[in-house]
Amino acid sequence: MEKFDVIIIGTGFASSFFLHGYLSRVGKQARILVLERGKDDSHQWQLKHKRKSSTPAKTINETPDKRWPYYIGLGGTSRAWVACTPRMMPNDLQLKSKYGIGVDWPVSYDELEQYYTEAEIMMAVSGPSDNYPFPRSQPYPQPPHNLNGPDKLLKQAYPDLYFQQPTARPRIATANRSACCATGVCTLCPADAKFTIQNEMAHLYQDARVNLMLETEALAVETEGGQATGVRYKQNGKEQVAKADLVVLGANAIFNPYLLQRSSLTHPLLGKRLHEQVSQYVKIDLDGVDNFQGSTMITGHGYMLYDGPHRSKHAACIIENFNVPFYTLRLERGKWRQRAYMKFIFEDLPSNNNYVAVSEKSPHLPKVVHPNHSAYAQRGLDTLPEVLPKILAPLPVEDVTFSSVNDTEGHIQGTTIMGNDPKTSIVDKNLIHHQVRNLMVLGSSVFPTCSPANPTLTLSALSLLAADRLFSS
Numbered sequence: 486m487e488k489f490d491v492i493i494i495g496t497g498f499a500s501s502f503f504l505h506g507y508l509s510r511v512g513k514q515a516r517i518l519v520l521e522r523g524k525d526d527s528h529q530w531q532l533k534h535k536r537k538s539s540t541p542a543k544t545i546n547e548t549p550d551k552r553w554p555y556y557i558g559l560g561g562t563s564r565a566w567v568a569c570t571p572r573m574m575p576n577d578l579q580l581k582s583k584y585g586i587g588v589d590w591p592v593s594y595d596e597l598e599q600y601y602t603e604a605e606i607m608m609a610v611s612g613p614s615d616n617y618p619f620p621r622s623q624p625y626p627q628p629p630h631n632l633n634g635p636d637k638l639l640k641q642a643y644p645d646l647y648f649q650q651p652t653a654r655p656r657i658a659t660a661n662r663s664a665c666c667a668t669g670v671c672t673l674c675p676a677d678a679k680f681t682i683q684n685e686m687a688h689l690y691q692d693a694r695v696n697l698m699l700e701t702e703a704l705a706v707e708t709e710g711g712q713a714t715g716v717r718y719k720q721n722g723k724e725q726v727a728k729a730d731l732v733v734l735g736a737n738a739i740f741n742p743y744l745l746q747r748s749s750l751t752h753p754l755l756g757k758r759l760h761e762q763v764s765q766y767v768k769i770d771l772d773g774v775d776n777f778q779g780s781t782m783i784t785g786h787g788y789m790l791y792d793g794p795h796r797s798k799h800a801a802c803i804i805e806n807f808n809v810p811f812y813t814l815r816l817e818r819g820k821w822r823q824r825a826y827m828k829f830i831f832e833d834l835p836s837n838n839n840y841v842a843v844s845e846k847s848p849h850l851p852k853v854v855h856p857n858h859s860a861y862a863q864r865g866l867d868t869l870p871e872v873l874p875k876i877l878a879p880l881p882v883e884d885v886t887f888s889s890v891n892d893t894e895g896h897i898q899g900t901t902i903m904g905n906d907p908k909t910s911i912v913d914k915n916l917i918h919h920q921v922r923n924l925m926v927l928g929s930s931v932f933p934t935c936s937p938a939n940p941t942l943t944l945s946a947l948s949l950l951a952a953d954r955l956f957s958s
């Protein structure tokens with residue numbers, strides 16, 4: 486039986502950024518097997534069928550009021566993401582030591598910084614050029630997007646807390662992508678402007694060292710004597726085993742724990758602490774200020790409610806200011822554009838009550854159980870009516886309407902958390918499984934705490950770090 490150096494499961498951000506790092510460090514003889522459950526549906530196919538994938542995403546959701554969207558196929562959920570790419574703040578990774586809640590990450594912001602920078606260059610991220618909310622060693626690779634009218638007033642009032650949103654919706658065209666033109670339907674970008682694995686990293690899968698098997702579902706990691714020996718998979722209805730020296734899971738925070746559970750790898754925290762941010766929209770009618778002149782879908786990013794001592798009591802919040810009237814324009818003559826839509830996004834505190842497990846009724850599927858977000862996140866949401874007038878004071882506000890709490894952010898996090906102590910975590914700071922030392926787990930499943938920031942830049946940076954440490958440690 487042919488043996489590979491490494492088998493990688495999945496072709497989303499987690500796997501592709503790792504594969505990039507891995508390929509740049511191995512010789513011409515390396516043999517890499519990539520197993521991808523879905524197909525390579527082209528961007529044209531996606532536009533024509535108004536769908537992101539031809540392969541259905543199947544999960545048993547036992548608490549369906551809470552959704553966990555993801556997409557199957559080459560590039561994974563990069564097909565659907567909106568490409569908002571903030572970094573986490575340094576204190577997001579040390580909540581326990583700074584604010585006495587949650588846990589500290591085993592990786593510091595300083596250790597992650599060089600990989601953040603590398604991932605931003607690979608995604609051609611556009612971001613603020615004057616000052617930044619988080620420390621940076623280099624400017625953003627692309628200039629910032631244009632702010633809209635309300636953004637400009639907020640920037641004036643909060644120069645050190647309000648910024649252009651960092652985003653992989655490019656300000657200027659790249660070799661493979663056109664510039665973003667602010668159409669605001671980014672989950673399936675008609676111009677193919679936002680970064681996806683398919684438009685910027687598909688070449689990795691054509692490398693002579695890489696054997697990509699599409700429509701191939703990984704079923705379990707094979708182990709023997711505490712070592713991973715390969716992966717059992719299904720292709721064309723037939724089960725087979727591929728052997729390798731190293732196995733790498735990048736199947737997302739629902740399927741990573743599920744695959745480990747199906748591999749009879751047990752741990753009290755495996756699958757637990759499933760979480761994501763909790764958010765609420767606010768519609769703001771303005772007196773005499775026009776909106777929607779910015780150059781991308783979300784233009785402004787507010788840090789006014791983010792870091793600080795309040796985090797010992799309630800959740801931090803990041804603010805997104807939208808540049809598209811995605812519900813409606815203001816239906817009043819002469820005031821069509823005098824309206825703003827902002828999203829207030831709060832971190833959650835992961836709980837063992839929220840988890841992924843093998844379904845008892847259908848063991849070939851994972852079940853997801855998430856009865857509720859934390860009281861910590863709820864206390865953050867509850868502060869909004871009180872703090873909002875102060876936050877919005879620089880704007881001529883006529884009226885404010887709150888939406889209900891959103892049922893998803895599309896960010897699946899937790900479930901195989903990282904840490905230094907094998908008793909309280911599944912993988913170590915290099916994303917290597919604590920017990921099976923030739924098994925790695927990538928993606929936001931390793932996040933031990935939440936942060937209000939979108940997860941994908943951080944999980945991509947962690948994949949670059951993991952590939953680097955594999956060869957340097």
Ligand SMILES: Cc1cc2nc3c(=O)[nH]c(=O)nc-3n(C[C@H](O)[C@H](O)[C@H](O)COP(=O)(O)OP(=O)(O)OC[C@H]3O[C@@H](n4cnc5c(N)ncnc54)[C@H](O)[C@@H]3O)c2cc1C
Nearest residue numbers: 495497498499522558561562567568569703895928939941
């Ligand atoms: C609508 C939407 C908007 C979003 N917007 C943003 C945003 O603006 N910013 C941000 O940071 N994040 C955003 N996200 C989240 C972002 O998409 C995810 O964080 C990211 O895709 C996770 O990357 P991943 O590689 O870990 O997982 P995925 O991208 O889900 O990739 C998992 C891969 O594994 C494959 N796979 C799964 N199981 C198996 C198996 N058994 N065998 C073989 N292959 C398998 C899948 O087909 C896929 O290729 C958004 C998500 C959604 C749904």
Ligand code: SF4
Nearest residue numbers: 665666668669671674
């Ligand atoms: S705003 Fe339009 S062009 Fe820009 S990424 Fe979104 S859909 Fe694409």
